[in-house]
Amino acid sequence: MPSADLADMNADMNAAVDPLTMRRTMGRFATGVAVVTTSADGTPHGMTVNSLTSVSLDPPLLLVCLTIGARSTDAIIRAGRFAVNILSARQEQLALRFARRGEDHFAGLDVTHERHDVPVIPHAFAHLECEVERHFVAGDHVVVIGEVRAVCEREGEPLGFLGGRFSDIVDRGHEPVHWTF
Numbered sequence: 001m002p003s004a005d006l007a008d009m010n011a012d013m014n015a016a017v018d019p020l021t022m023r024r025t026m027g028r029f030a031t032g033v034a035v036v037t038t039s040a041d042g043t044p045h046g047m048t049v050n051s052l053t054s055v056s057l058d059p060p061l062l063l064v065c066l067t068i069g070a071r072s073t074d075a076i077i078r079a080g081r082f083a084v085n086i087l088s089a090r091q092e093q094l095a096l097r098f099a100r101r102g103e104d105h106f107a108g109l110d111v112t113h114e115r116h117d118v119p120v121i122p123h124a125f126a127h128l129e130c131e132v133e134r135h136f137v138a139g140d141h142v143v144v145i146g147e148v149r150a151v152c153e154r155e156g157e158p159l160g161f162l163g164g165r166f167s168d169i170v171d172r173g174h175e176p177v178h179w180t181f
């Protein structure tokens, strides 16, 4: 390794990783954008997330990391169920709406209620209905693991998020990647 690169790496290893640096660096890991929704005591709740990760195929598990103290975090844990609405490229405004703290995210918004009685955003790229399998605190977030009970997929394009900006995710027509377990 050239000595300049090594020096840079050492400098980075010694630097404290503050929250902004963490956010900026992880922002290089491009993601989709989803809204997690639930209904607790008859009131709908929802928040925009990009911390969505698939955890297990059998059983089907996913996780989201939710800020401690956010209204939707408490509501999801109280209700014990939630939906993950994966947004389409046309739903940037919904992503912004569900990221505004303290606002009524559902004002004037038509939602449907599927089998598991959680509000679901119409025309999302996909949605997954989940039951909370477990949850635990990690740092300043609650990791919520959901067992997926039902899914729905639609035609279209997903909304992307990269470097703190919404972005396109482009299918360049490459060969599918075949991987085995």
Ligand SMILES: Cc1cc2nc3c(=O)[nH]c(=O)nc-3n(C[C@H](O)[C@H](O)[C@H](O)COP(=O)(O)O)c2cc1C
Residues within 6 Å of the ligand: 033, 045, 046, 047, 048, 049, 050, 051, 052, 065, 066, 067, 069, 070, 071, 072, 073, 095, 096, 098, 099, 100, 101, 102, 103, 161
């Ligand atoms: C693209 C994007 C991704 C986000 N991802 C997360 C996330 O994964 N976890 C989280 O707690 N907040 C995330 N947020 C911030 C929440 O959406 C925001 O704090 C929300 O308003 C909190 O919900 P509340 O109004 O129910 O408190 C994200 C915001 C944006 C715009």
